[in-house]
Amino acid sequence: MKIPFYSLRWRLQVWYAVILFLTIVALCLTAFQLAWLSESRRIDATLMDSERDLIRAFSRSRESGVEKNSKGENMSPPERFLNEIRNGSLDPSGDLDDAYLSSDPGFRFYLFADTNGKALLRSENAPEQIEFLAIPESGVSEDIQTIGENRVIRKSFWFGLQSAIGTNITTEVEESQRFAWSLAICGAAVWIVGLAGGWWLAGRAIRPVESISRAANEIADGNLSERISVSKREDELHELSRVLNQTFDKIQDSMERERRFTADASHELRTPVSILLSETQRMCKRTRTVPEYAESMEVCNDAAERMRTLVEDLLLLARQENAQLRAEGEVVNLSEVVEGSVRDILPLATERNIKISTDCELVHVRGSVSSLAILANNLLSNAVLHHPGNGHVQVRVIESGEEVILRVTDDGNGISPEDRPHIFKRFYRVEKSRTASAKHSGIGLALVHSIVTNLRGNIWVASQLGEGSTFTIVLPIVRKTER
Amino acid sequence: MRVLVVEDDWALCRSVAATLRDEGIAVDTANDGVEGLALGREGIYDAILLDVMMPGLDGWEVLEKLRMESSAPVMMLTARDAVPDRVKGLDIGADDYLTKPFDNAELCARVRALIRRSVGQTQSAITIDKLVLDTAGRTVTYDGKEVELTAREYSILEYLALNRGKVLTRTRLYERLFDERDDSYSNLLDVHVSKLRKKMGPELIKTRRGHGYLIE
Numbered sequence: 180m181k182i183p184f185y186s187l188r189w190r191l192q193v194w195y196a197v198i199l200f201l202t203i204v205a206l207c208l209t210a211f212q213l214a215w216l217s218e219s220r221r222i223d224a225t226l227m228d229s230e231r232d233l234i235r236a237f238s239r240s241r242e243s244g245v246e247k248n249s250k251g252e253n254m255s256p257p258e259r260f261l262n263e264i265r266n267g268s269l270d271p272s273g274d275l276d277d278a279y280l281s282s283d284p285g286f287r288f289y290l291f292a293d294t295n296g297k298a299l300l301r302s303e304n305a306p307e308q309i310e311f312l313a314i315p316e317s318g319v320s321e322d323i324q325t326i327g328e329n330r331v332i333r334k335s336f337w338f339g340l341q342s343a344i345g346t347n348i349t350t351e352v353e354e355s356q357r358f359a360w361s362l363a364i365c366g367a368a369v370w371i372v373g374l375a376g377g378w379w380l381a382g383r384a385i386r387p388v389e390s391i392s393r394a395a396n397e398i399a400d401g402n403l404s405e406r407i408s409v410s411k412r413e414d415e416l417h418e419l420s421r422v423l424n425q426t427f428d429k430i431q432d433s434m435e436r437e438r439r440f441t442a443d444a445s446h447e448l449r450t451p452v453s454i455l456l457s458e459t460q461r462m463c464k465r466t467r468t469v470p471e472y473a474e475s476m477e478v479c480n481d482a483a484e485r486m487r488t489l490v491e492d493l494l495l496l497a498r499q500e501n502a503q504l505r506a507e508g509e510v511v512n513l514s515e516v517v518e519g520s521v522r523d524i525l526p527l528a529t530e531r532n533i534k535i536s537t538d539c540e541l542v543h544v545r546g547s548v549s550s551l552a553i554l555a556n557n558l559l560s561n562a563v564l565h566h567p568g569n570g571h572v573q574v575r576v577i578e579s580g581e582e583v584i585l586r587v588t589d590d591g592n593g594i595s596p597e598d599r600p601h602i603f604k605r606f607y608r609v610e611k612s613r614t615a616s617a618k619h620s621g622i623g624l625a626l627v628h629s630i631v632t633n634l635r636g637n638i639w640v641a642s643q644l645g646e647g648s649t650f651t652i653v654l655p656i657v658r659k660t661e662r
Numbered sequence: 663m664r665v666l667v668v669e670d671d672w673a674l675c676r677s678v679a680a681t682l683r684d685e686g687i688a689v690d691t692a693n694d695g696v697e698g699l700a701l702g703r704e705g706i707y708d709a710i711l712l713d714v715m716m717p718g719l720d721g722w723e724v725l726e727k728l729r730m731e732s733s734a735p736v737m738m739l740t741a742r743d744a745v746p747d748r749v750k751g752l753d754i755g756a757d758d759y760l761t762k763p764f765d766n767a768e769l770c771a772r773v774r775a776l777i778r779r780s781v782g783q784t785q786s787a788i789t790i791d792k793l794v795l796d797t798a799g800r801t802v803t804y805d806g807k808e809v810e811l812t813a814r815e816y817s818i819l820e821y822l823a824l825n826r827g828k829v830l831t832r833t834r835l836y837e838r839l840f841d842e843r844d845d846s847y848s849n850l851l852d853v854h855v856s857k858l859r860k861k862m863g864p865e866l867i868k869t870r871r872g873h874g875y876l877i878e
Contacts, residue, residue, distance in 0.1 A: 461766055
């Protein structure tokens with residue numbers, strides 16, 4: 180863009196200039212040609228008239244009797260005219276136009292010659308040399324030509340007469356030259372005005388493109404919130420700006436997610452890494468007793484375990500959040516998935532003396548088995564792990580109109596109203612201390628939320644502190660006929 | 663020297679405390695902001711290490727409330743390393759800022775520097791007559807000879823040296839040098855002081871009967 184002649188505006192301008200120039204030139208040439216054509220037609224008509232007049236003038240007084248020529252035909256006026264010249268019976272002082280006598284611009288001349296080109300009769304101002312046409316076998320051959328500054332009718336008759344009657348066209352030529360000049364000047368003026376208009380138009384047309392490229396540059400420089408201002412007119416650039424803005428939105432969104440993921444991951448990993456570093460450095464500083472080493476090892480192991488859970492969950496969550504909203508996917512038997520999750524959690528529940536009752540209708544939803552399993556596992560393990568023990572967890576899958584409802588109810592501690600709005604946020608933990616959080620990354624419910632959103636469903640929680648909570652998930656149903 | 667560590671992660675809290683105890687520093691721990699604030703208000707700490715991200719009361723809030731009544735040096739200990747976070751911490755009244763993960767050596771050095779600054783000592787070596795105390799290397803030379811001290815003995819000597827000229831009561835010494843893990847009703851202090859006198863001669867640490875100990 181820095182080299183002016185490479186810019187779109189310049190290239191548009193150059194093309195425009197060339198096309199405009201060619202158009203103007205073609206128009207001017209056509210106008211000139213038309214003007215000259217009509218002018219020469221007028222001259223020719225005058226010339227033909229004057230030829231007739233001339234011959235009439237020379238033989239004005241004579242009776243045109245009927246004479247026979249050598250072929251035995253009636254003599255045509257030119258033939259008779261030739262005879263008259265030869266006979267010397269012409270009246271040279273006839274009623275001639277003044278134009279034949281002068282040599283001012285616009286004068287006329289005549290020249291009659293015999294077969295050999297010898298002049299029989301000529302006006303004073305006739306040019307010395309005139310190329311006559313070849314004499315034909317019969318009839319007459321004639322043409323009208325511009326010879327030098329004269330327009331000349333040349334005729335050659337079979338019987339040996341050659342004539343050239345012309346008129347000087349200096350005035351007309353000068354006239355047409357003036358016309359040509361004025362055409363050229365007008366054309367140039369139109370071209371220049373057109374160029375200026377074209378420059379302005381090209382600028383106007385380019386302006387949105389410039390603003391788009393400015394915005395794109397801003398974004399490339401890292402200012403991701405910059406957007407192209409979309410014009411109100413719904414033209415092609417409006418559409419382009421809109422599409423680009425949407426693309427930028429998506430890019431910003433995914434960058435934001437990426438950034439958040441990195442920030443979350445690094446933030447959450449810092450604590451276990453600190454533990455590992457601190458413990459190992461402390462242990463290495465001097466020799467310790469075996470129980471001290473064992474305890475330290477356990478702490479390190481817990482920290483590493485936490486990092487593993489965290490990394491796995493974070494990756495899972497990133498994958499879920501990056502998955503575009505895809506309605507397609509396999510048709511999954513939700514009740515089967517939920518029953519599988521219940522089976523998985525059952526040993527832990529039994530250990531904590533928690534009874535799980537399931538009530539699953541046979542329903543299908545669209546999604547992937549793995550993400551639905553993550554969803555069910557998380558809800559169930561939350562219900563069981565956060566339960567103080569000795570209780571009851573109820574899992575229900577019900578069909579309700581166009582929806583499938585998955586409901587997990589526990590009679591555990593419940594969630595306080597202050598915590599409730601935050602539980603679906605990443606790394607939000609209800610426990611006041613993270614002491615026992617080795618098994619919890621704080622991502623579980625965020626993950627559940629992401630999955631439900633991806634499946635175009637809804638999730639909400641009802642809870643009473645001290646009495647338990649109910650998580651309800653609503654997903655669109657898939658009927659057998661739709662499969 | 664007695665330090666309070668406020669950190670919601672139990673394992674990290676324990677590890678930091680152990681590291682500092684290895685350095686002869688008495689350490690109390692608190693696992694959340696509320697407990698940390700309550701302990702901090704007692705005013706017996708030479709330095710407070712404060713985590714930022716804590717459930718309930720977070721580190722900023724604890725610091726703000728603490729600053730209303732205490733000027734004990736505070737070091738923020740946090741996973742948030744963005745510049746605005748550091749600036750915020752320092753503006754609220756933190757004296758230092760350490761991002762996780764950190765090196766134990768750096769942690770200890772910073773804690774020592776923090777305590778030194780708070781008593782107006784600018785160098786890591788303290789010289790009193792024939793006594794030279796290198797707080798960085800934790801070595802003591804007396805009359806040109808290096809003296810072997812236990813961590814507890816060293817910390818008593820260091821505390822007395824840092825507060826030279828001041829009579830330090832037994833209660834104060836107990837408060838400042840022994841933590842929640844020590845039995846404060848024993849006569850540990852007297853035992854340590856007599857051991858110190860044995861190693862460096864009786865004239866260095868003086869007893870003000872009825873008041874306490876001092877180094878002049």
